[in-house]
Amino acid sequence: MSEAGAAVHAEHEREGFVRHYIFSKDHKMIGRQFLFAGLVMLIVGGLLAMMIRWQLGWPETPLPITGLFSEEFWDGDSWLAQTLPYGTITSEFYNALFSMHATIMIFFVVVPIMVGAFGNFLVPIMIGARDMAFPTLNMLSFWTAVPAYILILLSFFVPGGAAAAGWTSYSPLAAVPDYLGVAGPWGVNLWCISLIILGFSSLMGSINYITTIVNMRAPGMTWFRLPLIVWAIFIVSILLLLAFPVLTAALGMLLFDRLFGTHFFLPEGGGDPLLWQHLFWFFGHPEVYILVLPAMGVTSEILPVFARKPIFGYRAMVYSMIAIAFLSWIVWGHHMFQSGMDPALGTAFTLTTMIIAVPSAIKTFNWLGTLWGGSIRFPTPMLFALGFVFLFTIGGLSGIFMASTPVDIFIHDTYYIVAHIHYVVAGIIFGIFAAIYYWFPKMFGRMLNETLGKIHFFLTFVFFNLTFFPMHFLGVGGHMRRIYNPLHYEFLEPLQGINVFISVMALCLGASQLFFLANFLWSLFFGRRASENPWQANTLEWTAPSPPPHGNFLTAPVVYRGPYEYSSPEVAEDWLPQTRRVEVASAGGHG
């Protein structure tokens, strides 16, 4: 097989720069491309969040950029002077800030990193394939996403600014350009177009993942020997495949309402604003599980490795993901308790929502079971994975409160919801960090710095909770979400102290990410070289060189066992790779 290895190498050499780094068809390079695209957008989305917090903490106070420019500059009509007059966030821009923050984080950060980057990088290599089923389609999937990225960023610079109707773009607000009160219709238009394009990219990705996982598994890689992250990506691909087209249809109709005078979501032409909400959330709830399942998969990979124990309840993990996938289609109404929906229907949605918490809880308990009695180590990936479990538990619990209609009538559209979504969605960022710290050695052939990683984790974890936990109190205090200036409301004045506190913590949270940025960039070039299997893990990617060559494996892997056989009595070491065949399956300690 060394011949094949050499051939792979020669092929690699022959590829020019463009074929290798830009229009690459190698799943690993495409994964890296998605990772960089997502991380850049994470910075953009994070900066938007900092501005949101600035406005809420110190309403209508100029940002500390005013002094950087001269008087004439602020009097001029450059984009910056118009958007942020004298450095102050206007109400129109504020609306754009929170709409784009959520849109970017959900569609351009979490999904591209989790599904695009890690899905691409891990799926073929973890199932023992040389590449995706359709490498060209894979490349197209990335390059289709690029215009979507460009359009969503460009939309800040069109007349009227970026989309400002919330990431949910409820109609009629979003369906009639004039209602937003901004100078031009192109913000929301570009928002729609960008997401429609992104839908095509995601479609290509889903087709690829599903086909690859079904058809390209290595000999011996049975369904129940698949690592849980692969299961997660498989289920997420199915959800994306079936949910995104519904959003595409809805976005198309919204765009028609705005551009061609249709009245799908406008009562004056017989349309129905609630229809938008139904279509959006029919997509939207599966979408939140699209976001969270890969993070759950990452956690399920990392906990056994660093507890040196098999995952607790492998099949239960798989079945609960499948259950979540099914249930996620019938809970969307919990976003609409306050919309005037039939209360009987509301009760049904309350029930289904409570039920979907059960498989989520099963997963959480299984993670705890995995830790129980393990010889736990705490390198950075493990810390972030544990952080994710912690945050998901809090977010899941607040979800159950909100799932009950009577409670939700009070806290709907308050900061309580904001607390919930950040514990779950922003908690996913912990899953992303865990994945990056864990697979960075495989992706780039170098280790990240542990000390910086630990500092990053502790600061992020502390400031994260100090930022988002108090939002529960704001919400219960009646603080509405999406308001421009809390000081405009007399009853919110006593809460302003909390707002200031949150803003300070949020700025610290943002600043803590510099540790990650520095660590990432430095280690990319100067990090310690990674060995093939630095974490002593079982799954197939660790049998390939770091970073793996084009074609992944020097010899085609054959799989003999499940992915989590740690501390097995069959061998002397405390790990047992999936490709390792143990001759005598006796309980003796030799291998």
Place this chain on the structure above:
Amino acid sequence: MTYLRFASTAPPEVRRRPLRVRPQGPPPRVPEPPGGDDWGDHHGDEDAFRPPLSNACLGMLVFLGAETMFFAGLIGTFLVFRVASEAWPPPAMPRLPVGVTGLNTLVLLASAYTMWQAQQAARRGLLRRLLHGLGLTALLGVTFLLVQGYEWMRLLGFGLTLASGVYGATFYTLIGCHALHVCGAVLWLLGVTLRAWRGRMALPSTGLTLCGMYWYYVVGLWPVLYTLVYLA
């Protein structure tokens, strides 16, 4: 791998070739299942690496699943309005051409038959019949589109536009999306036909299989839309 060429007569012996598609992407690896004692505990799954459906067919099926959800979104929207309204078509709105479109439905259904015939011909390696079948299919598809276009022009003439409330809007988007799909299918079909015509089609042909799947899907969707939008 044989390439189709024009032959003055059909090949003497009609061989049946299984419509197996060439694997896409990297070649499959050694199909030898690993033996060993610990192998026995997973019965049934051993053949995972000899997939029953080729990558291309599976990918296409998955894609059609997404298409179905897209149309489900549009059909759902249509039904919401249709069920909620007392009079459909709403007062002063033109009725849809049920008869002509009914005939047109038959045209489209016929194209599925000719597509099937073309695929049968390909299976036997009969190029002339294959080209004939493909051409006829494309022709039927184009006829369908032309009749649809003509009817649309008439409806526009009667004042039914996208802006005519939800009646016009759902009609044009739903039926228009289907028409776009037929358009795409015809273009693809023409591409496949051209390849066969130039003698570039290798048998068994993945392109033909996939194009056929897409064609059947687009044809099969139409009676559903016709029933819902025109008849119900």
